Amino acid sequence: MTCVNGRCVKYFCRCHSKWSGIHCTISINGQICSIDSFHLGITYNQSVCIFPLNKFGSRCLITSTCPMNVCKNNGKCVPADVSVSNNIYTCICPDRYFGYNCQNLKARLNVSLIGIDIPAYVVGYFFTLSNQSNPITTIKLQKLTLFQHSVTFYISMVYHMVMVQANNKFYLVVIQQLPQIDLSTSIRPSRECIPVKHLLNSTILNMTQYRRIVFFHKLCHINYDLTCFIDEVYFCLCTNEHHANCMEFKHNRNFECKLKKYCANEAECIQDHPTCPSTRICICPECFFGNECQFYAKALGSTLDEILGYEFKRNVILSQQPITVKVSAIITMIIFLMGLINCILSIINF
Incomplete structure (x- = not known):
């Protein structure tokens, strides 16, 4: 050419x-x-x-500017095309805020994983309960790294109950009557919602759905330590009176992306909604990392970002950081001082 x-x-x-x-x-x-x-x-x-x-x-040649300080809480203002009517500007909000001007604070839920194998991703089901309507379900996806033991969800909806799916198992995380803006909790094997196939015998399991649900109350009455359980159609809570309180729940959702173009290197793509997703994440194959699995790290081994990236706490001094961060900082400073002393002695001798 x-x-x-x-x-x-x-x-x-x-x-x-x-x-x-x-x-x-x-x-x-x-x-x-x-x-x-x-x-x-x-x-x-x-x-x-x-x-x-x-x-x-x-x-x-057409200039459009944002009003002064129109986006709150460190939001980014993007001026609108003046040729479009009734469109002045758009605020791009930080993770913790939402609203037209980023004026509203999202609820934060931090969940620690204890005694559970770290999954590639977790799914958070946030239920908004009301006496006037059926429960409203909001789904949040979060990607985890190899050494990440906690995950933080930010949600703008008012919620009363939360369930987390990890490694194809479901865990009850939160039940609250009065919604709180900031919560920290944990999930462990004892908080798993047990599948009914592990609780009922084969005769009952082979019954039709409307006949089998009669035995759900019996499960709560016999198993006093049972908190929740699920089957193909329902998610059930055991009340303080040991009765089953059930609602419809689709637990076998397909989160796979319809198109394969979003992730590199044959990574698995998942999204929180089949047609209009708000979150899309890539599950990387071995030796690849990055938001789109675009980086290759076989020759490098585990990166510091993978090992310590989720251990750092923002806006927290070193003395209040986790022990892993403190030890890493001390070792780094020792290596730096040893290298500095070695350089000084080398200069003196040669």
Whole structure:
């Protein structure tokens, strides 16, 4: 391929400034786009301009700005295209806040995993209960790393009950009458919601659904330490009076992404909704890591990000950090001092 005013990069031309076209033969007027924008090229005899956040229009000549301090709590304001009616700006909020101006605080739930094999990801089911309607379920996905023993959920909905799915097992996490804005708890094997196939005999299991549900109350009455259990259709809680309080629950949801383009290196893609997902995560194969599994680490072994990334606590001094962080910091400082002393002695001797 011949690139007249550019450089050949494999099978296409990377044109020099002010040139475009397949062979970089089309001269570009530098004033087609605004001075603070970038002219990408010409498509269908029309220039393509890439402009900064506060510019709009085909030539990036229309200016739009955000009102002063309109986005609260460190939100990022993106000015709107002035050509669109009733559209002024958009606030991109931090994880902990939501609302048109990032003015509302999300509830935070921190869950520690104790005595449980660390899964690749966990699913949080947040139930909003009401006497006037059926329970509303909100689903949150969170990816975990190899050494991560806790996970934090941020949710804008008011919730009364939470269940977490990890390694195809379900654990009851929270039951609360008055919603709280900040909670920390843990899950362990004793909090697992047992499948009914491990609690009922084969004769009852082979019954139809409406006949089998009669025996659910008996499970709570016989097993005083039983907190919850699930079957193909229902999720049941055992009350203080040892009765079964059940609601419909679809536990065999398919979280697989419909398209395979979101993750690299044949990673598994999962999302929280089949058609309109708000969260999409990639489950990396061995030796790959990153949000899209785009990084390869076989030659490096485990990275510090994998080992200590989730141990650090934000805005907390070193003395109040976990013991793993303290030990790592001390070892790092010792190695640094030994290296410094070794350099000084080498300079003195030679």
